[in-house]
Amino acid sequence: MTGLAGAARTTGADHAVLVVDDKVDAASLTPGTSHSPDTWGDGVEVTTFRGLAARLAPLGPYVEWLRAEHDRRIGRAGSTFVDLAAAKSDRLEDGSEVSRSPRSSLVGSVERWTADQSGTQLALLGDFGSGKSWFCLELARRLLPDTTGSDGGGDAAGRLPLLLELRHVRTPDDVDPAPVAGAGAPQAGVRQDAARAIFADFCRLHGLHDQVAAVLTELNRQGLLLLLCDGFDEMPRAAHETVTQAFERLRALAEPASKVVITSRTLYFRDVHEESEVFLGDRGRRFDILYLRDFSTDQIRGILKARFPADWGRRWSLITDTYGLLDLVRRPFVLDMVLEILPAMRGRTSATLAELYDVYTRRWIEAVGRDRPQAISPRERRPLMQRLAWTMFEQDTLEVRVEAIAEIVAGENYVRIPGLLEAIAADLTTQSYLQRDSHGRYQFAHKSFLEFFVADRLATELAAGRYDLLAIRRLSPEIVAFLTGRPLDAQRLYDHLATVRGRTDDACTAGNVLSLLRALRFRLSRRDFSGLVIEGADLSGAHLRGSSFAGSTVVSMNVTDAQLTSTDFTDVTFKDLNLGVRSSGKGVAVSRAGTRAVTLGDNSVSVQDTTGTGTELHRLRGPSDSLTSVQLTLDGRAVAAGSFDHTATVWRTDVPADHPSARRVLEGHTNTVYDVAFDPAGRYLFTAGSDSLVRAWSVDDGAELKSAREHRATVYSINAAPDGAWLATGSFDATVGLWRITTDPSDGLQLRCVERFEGHGSLVNGVAWSPDSRTVASASNDGTVRLWDVGSRRVRAVLTGHQTIVWSVAYSPDGRLLASGDSDGVVRIWDVSDDDAAAPALVRRLDAHEAAVWSLAFQWHDDVLVSGSLDGYVRSWSTVGWARLDELALQSDANQRISCRGMRISGATGLSPLQEQFLTKMGARR
Numbered sequence: 001m002t003g004l005a006g007a008a009r010t011t012g013a014d015h016a017v018l019v020v021d022d023k024v025d026a027a028s029l030t031p032g033t034s035h036s037p038d039t040w041g042d043g044v045e046v047t048t049f050r051g052l053a054a055r056l057a058p059l060g061p062y063v064e065w066l067r068a069e070h071d072r073r074i075g076r077a078g079s080t081f082v083d084l085a086a087a088k089s090d091r092l093e094d095g096s097e098v099s100r101s102p103r104s105s106l107v108g109s110v111e112r113w114t115a116d117q118s119g120t121q122l123a124l125l126g127d128f129g130s131g132k133s134w135f136c137l138e139l140a141r142r143l144l145p146d147t148t149g150s151d152g153g154g155d156a157a158g159r160l161p162l163l164l165e166l167r168h169v170r171t172p173d174d175v176d177p178a179p180v181a182g183a184g185a186p187q188a189g190v191r192q193d194a195a196r197a198i199f200a201d202f203c204r205l206h207g208l209h210d211q212v213a214a215v216l217t218e219l220n221r222q223g224l225l226l227l228l229c230d231g232f233d234e235m236p237r238a239a240h241e242t243v244t245q246a247f248e249r250l251r252a253l254a255e256p257a258s259k260v261v262i263t264s265r266t267l268y269f270r271d272v273h274e275e276s277e278v279f280l281g282d283r284g285r286r287f288d289i290l291y292l293r294d295f296s297t298d299q300i301r302g303i304l305k306a307r308f309p310a311d312w313g314r315r316w317s318l319i320t321d322t323y324g325l326l327d328l329v330r331r332p333f334v335l336d337m338v339l340e341i342l343p344a345m346r347g348r349t350s351a352t353l354a355e356l357y358d359v360y361t362r363r364w365i366e367a368v369g370r371d372r373p374q375a376i377s378p379r380e381r382r383p384l385m386q387r388l389a390w391t392m393f394e395q396d397t398l399e400v401r402v403e404a405i406a407e408i409v410a411g412e413n414y415v416r417i418p419g420l421l422e423a424i425a426a427d428l429t430t431q432s433y434l435q436r437d438s439h440g441r442y443q444f445a446h447k448s449f450l451e452f453f454v455a456d457r458l459a460t461e462l463a464a465g466r467y468d469l470l471a472i473r474r475l476s477p478e479i480v481a482f483l484t485g486r487p488l489d490a491q492r493l494y495d496h497l498a499t500v501r502g503r504t505d506d507a508c509t510a511g512n513v514l515s516l517l518r519a520l521r522f523r524l525s526r527r528d529f530s531g532l533v534i535e536g537a538d539l540s541g542a543h544l545r546g547s548s549f550a551g552s553t554v555v556s557m558n559v560t561d562a563q564l565t566s567t568d569f570t571d572v573t574f575k576d577l578n579l580g581v582r583s584s585g586k587g588v589a590v591s592r593a594g595t596r597a598v599t600l601g602d603n604s605v606s607v608q609d610t611t612g613t614g615t616e617l618h619r620l621r622g623p624s625d626s627l628t629s630v631q632l633t634l635d636g637r638a639v640a641a642g643s644f645d646h647t648a649t650v651w652r653t654d655v656p657a658d659h660p661s662a663r664r665v666l667e668g669h670t671n672t673v674y675d676v677a678f679d680p681a682g683r684y685l686f687t688a689g690s691d692s693l694v695r696a697w698s699v700d701d702g703a704e705l706k707s708a709r710e711h712r713a714t715v716y717s718i719n720a721a722p723d724g725a726w727l728a729t730g731s732f733d734a735t736v737g738l739w740r741i742t743t744d745p746s747d748g749l750q751l752r753c754v755e756r757f758e759g760h761g762s763l764v765n766g767v768a769w770s771p772d773s774r775t776v777a778s779a780s781n782d783g784t785v786r787l788w789d790v791g792s793r794r795v796r797a798v799l800t801g802h803q804t805i806v807w808s809v810a811y812s813p814d815g816r817l818l819a820s821g822d823s824d825g826v827v828r829i830w831d832v833s834d835d836d837a838a839a840p841a842l843v844r845r846l847d848a849h850e851a852a853v854w855s856l857a858f859q860w861h862d863d864v865l866v867s868g869s870l871d872g873y874v875r876s877w878s879t880v881g882w883a884r885l886d887e888l889a890l891q892s893d894a895n896q897r898i899s900c901r902g903m904r905i906s907g908a909t910g911l912s913p914l915q916e917q918f919l920t921k922m923g924a925r926r
Contacts, residue, residue, distance in 0.1 A: 057208070057219070058208075059160075059206075059208065059212075061206045061207045061208060062162075062202075062206040063144065066137075066141060066163060067141065067144070069137060070140075070141040073137060074137060074138055074141075082302060082303060083105050083107045084106040084107075084292055084295075084332070085105065085106060085292070085294075086104060086105075086109050086124070086290040086291060087290070087293055088109075088288065088291075106135060107139075109290060110139065110261070113288070114259055120287070120288050121261075121262070121288070122261045122262070122287060123261075123264070123279045123290070124263045124264075124290050124292065125265070125266045125289060126263075126266060126292030127292075127331070130331050130332070132230065132231075132263040132264075132265075132292065133263070135292075136228040136230045136261070136263060139228065140161040140163040140228055143159075143160075144161060159223070159226040159259060160219070160225055160226065161225075161226045161228060162202070162216070162227050163228045163230060164202055164228065164229045164230065165205070165230055165231060166230060166231045166234055166235035166250075167231050167234035168202075169198055169235050170197070170236065171236050171238035172197075172238050172241075193252075194248070194249045195253050196213055196217050197249075198250070198253065199217055199220075200213040220258050221257065221258070223257030223258055226261075227258065227259065228261050229250060229260060229262045229263070230263045231264070232246075232250065232263065232264035232268070233264045235250075243268070243269065243274065243278060244277060244278055247279075262287065294331060295330045295331070295335065296330075297667055300319075300329060300335065301316060307339070315339070319338070325338065341359050341363070354485020355485055357448070357482065358456075358485075361382075361449075361453075362382075365382060365385075384409065386457040387408050388405065389444070389449070389451075389452075389453035390453070390457050391408060392450055393450070393454045393472075396473060398443050398447065398713075399442060399443040399712070400442055401442070405442065451479045451482060454482075455479045455482030455483045455486070459483055459486035459487075459488065462493075463487070463489075467493075467499075467509070470508065470512045470513060471506050471508050472508065474511060474536035475536075477515075477538055480515050480516055480538070483516060483519070484516075484519045488516065490516075490517055491522075493513050493516055493520075494517060496509075496513060497510055497513055497529070497532065500532065501530075501531045501532055504533055507535040507555065508536065510529075510532040510533060510534045510535070511555075511556075511557070514534060514538075515536070515537055515539075518539055518542045519538075524542050524543060525543050525544060525545040525546055525547060526546040526547055527547045527548075528547070529552060530548045530549060530550040530551050530552060530568075531550075531551050532549075532552045532553075533552070533553045534549075534552055534553065534554050534555065534557060535555040535556060536556050536557070537554075537557045537558070538557075538558045539557060539558060539562050540560040540561055541562060542562050543562075543563045544559075544563060544567045545563055545565045545566055546565075546567065547567050547568070549567065549568060550568050550569070550570045550571060550572065551571050553573045553575075554572055554573065554575070554577065555575045555576060556575070556576040556578070557577055559578065559898070560578060560579065560898070561898055563899045564898065564899060564900045564924075565901045566903065568904045569905045569908050570904050570905070570906050570907055570908070572905070572907075572908045572909075573908075573910050574909065574910035575910050577911065579898065579915060579918060579919070585599070585854060585867075585868030585869050586627065586629070586855065586868060587605075587630035587641065587854070587868065588630070588855040588868035588874060589630050589631045589632045589639075589857055590610070590632065590857045590858070590859050590860065590866065591632040591634055591635065591636035592634045592635065592861075593634070593635050593636035593637075594609065594611035594861075595608065595609060596608050596610050596632070596859065597630045598868060598874055599627040599641065599868075601626075601872070603621075603622040603625065603626055604622050604627075605619075605622060605627065605630055605641055605651070606620075607632075607636075610859055614888075617653070618651075620651045620653075622641060622643065622649055623647050623649055623665065625645035626644050627641045627642065627643050628643060628672065628673065628674050628675070629641060629642045629673075629676055631676045631678055632678070633699075634678075634680060635682065636653065637654040638650060638652055638653070638678070638699060639653060640676040640685050641676065642673035642674055642675055642676045642689065643672075643673055644672050646667070646670060646672065646673060646689075647665050647667055647669070647673060648666040648669075648687045649663065649664070649665050650664045650666065650685060650699060664701075666687065666704070668707070669687065669690075669691050669693065669695065671690035671691045672689050674688060674689045674690065675689075675715075675716065675717045675718045676688075677718045677720045677727070678720065679724050680720065680723070680724045681724060682699060683698070683699055684696055684699060684705070685697045685699055686718050688715035688716070688718040688729055689714065692709050692714060692715060692731075693707050693708070694707070694709070694710070694715060694729060694739070695707045696749055705748060705749045706750070706751045708751055708752075710753035710756065711733050712731075712733040713732035713733040714731060714732040715729050715731050716731065716763070716765055716766075717765060718767070719769055720769070722772075723773040725740065725741055725742075726739065726740065726769070726773060727739035727741055728767040728769060728776045728778075729767065730764030730765060730766060730767040730778055730779075731764055732764070734762055734763060734780070735758050735760070735764065736756070736760075736764055736778045736786075737755070737757075738754055738755040738776070738790065738793075739751055739752065739754065740752045740754050755793050757776075757786075757788050759786055759798075760778065760781075760782055760786060762780055763780060763781040764779070764780050765779050765807050765808070766808045766809045767779075768809040768810050768811050768818075769811065770811050771811060771813060773790070774835075775788065775789060775832075775835075776790065777809045777811065777818055777832075778809070779807060780805075780806060781805045781806075783802045783822075784799060784802070784806065785798075785799040785802075785806055785809055785830075786798050786799070787832065797832075797840055798839075799818075799840060802822045802826065803826075804822050804823045805852075806820050806821070806822050807821055807822060807852055807853055807855075809856065810856040810857055810858055811832075811858070812858045812865075812879065813858055813861075815832070815833070816833040817829055817831065817832065817833075817858075817879065818830045818840070819856045819858070820856070821852075821855075821856050821867060823851075823852040823853075825847065825848055825849035825852065825871070826846065826853070827845075827846040827848040827856065827877075828844070828845055828846075829843040829844040829846070829882070830843060831843050848867050848869070848877070849870075849871050849873060849875070850869070850871045851869050851871040851912065853867050854868055854869060854870060855867070858879070863878060863879040863880055864876050864877065864878065864879065873887050874887070898922060899922070900919055900923040900924040901922075903919065903922075903923060904924070904925065904926075905919060905924050905926055906925075
C-alpha cells in the first residue's frame with residue numbers, strides 16, 4: 001500500500017485507488033489510524049468496483065428519468081400494479097412449439113432466472129398491449145438503488161437495472177464509425193463494438209458523458225447489470241438487414257456473466273420457426289422464451305377496486321355487459337385505455353358498443369404510431385384496417401397470410417416509392433390489431449375488431465346508398481350490434497325490400513335488412529314481408545303482430561320470444577326455424593360406476609343412477625350460461641362441463657356441497673368451451689373451444705397445466721384414449737388431431753400434437769376412441785363417419801349412409817359396435833368388429849329423436865345405448881333387440897314468452913313434427 005501511494009506521487013497523481021471485490025469490506029483494509037476510513041496512508045483510496053463505476057459512470061439523469069417515467073405511467077395508478085403471468089415455451093429440436101407451461105408469476109419467473117447461474121438469457125414475448133414495457137419499467141424501478149451512486153438496490157445478484165428502449169438504438173449505418181471514447185482501450189471484436197454502440201445510444205438519450213458507455217460495457221462484462229432491452233420489434237434496422245442480423249447486435253450484450261431480457265411483440269416474427277432461429281440459434285448464448293399471459297378476471301376486478309374503490313362495480317358492470325370488452329381488457333394497455341375512455345362517454349353509466357369501440361379504436365390507432373416516425377399515420381391506418389376486415393368478411397375467414405395483407409396495401413393509392421408498400425405491410429402486421437399464430441397466419445387480436453371495422457365501412461357505404469353490399473353474406477349479430485350505433489335510415493332499409501321481392505338469387509339481403517330493422521327498433525308489426533327469400537334474419541323478441549310472410553322462403557330465422565299473434569306464414573317454406581326451444585340433452589356421459597350425467601336446459605347437470613331406479617343422485621348447478629358438454633370420470637366421483645361463458649366447471653360428487661373442492665371453475669379460454677374430457681385415471685381434464693386451443697388442467701386443484709394450439713379453427717370435440725396415452729380432437733378446420741400425452745418427472749404433463757388427419761370435407765363435430773385405443777372415429781358435417789388407424793396414421797374406413805350432418809359417435813364397451821347420430825334425429829349402428837373391413841356393415845337404423853342427436857353413450861355392463869337430443873329427451877335403447885327401453889323428458893323446454901295466437905301456418909312446409917306441435921300448442925292454426 002505504501003508502494004502504491006509512492007507510485008502515485010511519482011506519476012504526479014493526486015492519489016491512488018485500490019479497487020477490491022464487491023464482497024470485500026473496504027474498511028477492513030484500513031489500519032487503525034487517524035486517517036479517513038476510506039483511505040490508507042497518504043493519497044490511497046480503497047473502494048469497490050461498483051463504487052468506482054458509480055463515480056466514472058454517474059447515472060443521475062437516467063435515474064431521475066426512470067423515476068419520473070414510472071410515476072407518470074404506473075405510479076399515478078396508485079397500488080394497481082399487479083404481477084403479470086407468463087408461460088414458458090416447450091420446443092422440439094427444430095424449433096417447433098409443442099406446448100406452453102401453465103401461467104405462473106412473471107416476477108417469480110424472472111427472479112428465478114436472475115438467480116440461475118447457467119448463463120441463459122431471457123426473451124419476453126407478447127402481443128400489443130400485453131404489458132411488456134409496463135413490466136420492464138416496474139422491474140427497473142423496483143430494483144433501482146435508493147440514491148445515485150449507492151451500492152444498494154439491484155437484483156438478488158446485486159445487478160443494477162438498466163432499461164434500454166430499443167426504438168432509440170441507431171442502425172449501423174447511422175453510427176459514427178469512430179471508436180467510442182471511454183475509460184480504457186476498447187477490446188477488439190465486432191461483438192464488443194456492437195455492445196458499445198448500444199450503450200453509447202443509451203448515454204446519448206439520457207445526456208450522459210461518452211465515457212460512460214465504456215464503463216457500462218465493462219460493468220456488463222463483470223455481470224453487474226441487469227439489461228432490460230424493451231421493444232426489439234421497434235428497433236430500427238439498417239437497409240437490407242434481416243431480423244436475425246438485427247438480433248446479432250443485441251446478442252453482443254449477452255456476455256457470460258450478464259443477464260439480458262429482450263422483449264418483443266410475438267407477431268414480429270413470421271412463425272415459431274423464425275422465433276427459434278433468432279432466440280434459440282447456435283450463434284451465441286441461448287435465450288429462454290417466456291410468453292406473457294392475459295389478466296385473469298380476478299386481477300381485473302382487483303385493479304378496478306384499487307383504482308376506483310367507490311364505484312368500481314359500475315365500471316365492472318359496463319365491461320362485462322359490453323360484447324367482447326372483458327376479453328379485450330385482459331391486456332394491461334387495453335384496460336388502461338378503456339378506463340380512460342369510460343369518463344369520456346359523457347358521464348353515462350353505459351355506452352353503446354359502437355361508441356365505445358369508435359373512441360377506443362381511434363385512440364389505439366393514435367397510440368400505435370406514437371414515437372414511430374416510420375409508422376402509418378392514423379388517417380391512413382383506419383381505411384386499411386377497414387379494407388382488411390372487409391376482405392376477411394367477404395372471404396368468410398378469420399385469418400389471412402401476410403401476402404394477402406401486402407395485396408391489400410398494394411390496392412391503395414399510395415405513391416409508388418420503392419420499398420414503401422413493403423414497409424406499410426410490415427407496419428400493419430407488427431403495429432396494428434393483428435396477431436399471428438404459430439403457422440404464420442394473421443388474425444385480429446379479437447374477433448370484435450374485425451366486426452367493428454366491417455360495420456364501420458358498411459355504415460359509410462349504406463349511407464351512400466350501397467345496399468347491394470347487403471347481398472354479400474349474412475351479417476353476424478355482432479356486426480348488426482355495431483351498426484345500430486350508426487345513423488342508418490331505417491325507412492330506406494325497409495323500402496329496399498321491395499327491390500328484392502321475388503328474387504331467388506339474393507338470399508342475404510332480406511335477412512340482413514330484417515335483422516337491422518329489429519336492432520334499430522323499427523316498427524315491424526303489420527308490415528309486408530311476403531314473397532321474400534329471407535336467410536339468417538334475427539327477429540328474436542320482435543313484435544310481428546299482423547305482418548305477412550306469405551309465400552316467402554325462410555331459412556335459419558330466429559323468432560325466439562317474438563310476438564307472432566295473427567302473423568301470416570301461409571305457404572311459407574321453412575328451413576331451420578329457431579323457436580327458442582332450449583335443449584336439455586345436449587350432453588350425456590356415463591361412468592363405470594353405474595351413473596350417468598345429463599345437461600339440463602337450466603344450466604345445470606343431473607347425475608342419475610342407472611343400476612336401479614334411475615333416480616337423480618345429484619343436481620349440480622353450473623355457470624352463468626348454457627352448458628355445451630358433460631363428462632364423468634370412470635369412477636363417477638367427478639363431473640365436468642363446458643359452457644358458453646368461456647369456462648369449464650369440475651364438480652366433486654364424493655364430498656359435501658360446501659367443501660372447497662366441491663366445485664371449481666376453470667378460467668383461461670377466451671371463447672366458448674365446447675367439449676371436455678377426463679383422462680382414464682381422472683387426474684387431468686382436457687378442454688377445447690372456439691379459441692382453437694387445447695388446455696390441460698389438474699383435477700385436484702384446478703391449476704392449468706398446459707395449453708397448445710395446432711388447429712386453425714374451433715376445436716369442437718375432444719376425447720382421451722382408454723390407455724391414457726393419446727388425445728383426439730375434432731375441429732372446424734375439417735381435421736382430426738392426434739395428441740401424445742406423456743408425463744415428465746421434472747416438468748409434469750406433456751402434450752404434443754403428432755398428427756392432423758385430413759380427409760373430411762367439412763367440419764368435424766365428434767370424436768370417439770375404440771376401447772383398445774387403436775382407432776379414432778370422427779363425425780362430420782360432410783355426412784360421413786371416418787375411422788382412423790393410430791398405428792398407420794391413415795383412414796381405415798369411411799362410413800356413409802347419413803343424409804345430413806353427423807353430430808356424435810360412440811363405441812360400445814366391447815368395441816364391436818359404433819353408434820352415430822345425425823341432425824335428422826337418426827342413429828345408425830355399425831358393426832366395426834372387423835379391423836380389416838373397408839366398409840363396416842350397418843346393423844340398425846333408429847329413428848331415435850325428432851331433432852338432432854347431440855350426444856351418444858353406451859352404458860357399461862348392461863347392453864344399453866343412451867342418446868341425447870335437441871328435442872329435450874334422453875332415451876335408452878337395448879343393444880340386444882334395439883327396442884326403446886325408456887325415455888326421460890328432462891324438463892319443460894318450451895319458451896313461454898313466444899306468442900302465436902292466430903298465427904297462420906296453412907300450407908307451410910319444412911316444419912318438423914316437434915315444431916308443428918309446439919306452434920299449435922302456443923296458438924297457431926293450419
